[in-house]
Amino acid sequence: DTAVSQTPKYLVTQMGNDKSIKCEQNLGHDTMYWYKQDSKKFLKIMFSYNNKELIINETVPNRFSPKSPDKAHLNLHINSLELGDSAVYFCASSQDSIYTQYFGPGTRLTVL
């Protein structure tokens, strides 16, 4: 009965590859997010969706494309992976955009 789940937990890939990370929440929340946490542990928002509509799009390279097929799912596709993309990516959800956010377990992406 995991609240926010992500797959895969670990992802190791070569530069130039394309990869996807999936996120699902069973909390009935309307808003979902993607965050990137770098090696210095700084957590920064990338995207936010409310009821499948994009509401936050930070200055993220367009190689990153979020997709929300329904309000319980928010996937992140990354094209042409670069070394600097190595980080932990967290999915989160909240009841609405102003309420407490609950985080998934994270996906550790390593680009070689």
Place this chain on the structure above:
Amino acid sequence: QKEVEQNSGPLSVPEGAIASLNCTYSDRGSQSFFWYRQYSGKSPELIMSIYSNGDKEDGRFTAQLNKASQYVSLLIRDSQPSDSATYLCAVGTGGGNKLTFGTGTQLKVEL
């Protein structure tokens, strides 16, 4: 100036002492404030949320908010070794649509 600032630490306190963690923010329009705890290799976990000036207590944790000074703090009473983690301050900015995190303060509770 960073939007949300925290001392990176490490902050070391003896077991049983009070740990005091501080955070300042730059957006005067911020309305929501959160403290998350993150153990190494784990995801952030909500400890406290606070929306109005003053103190809010939950068990051993007390959050304090002073909007005039743009300051949020977290007090942990009777600190335990299990409290050793990184504590992230998060502020709802941009009309509340976005959480901006500080870089976190590493707390070490020593036996």
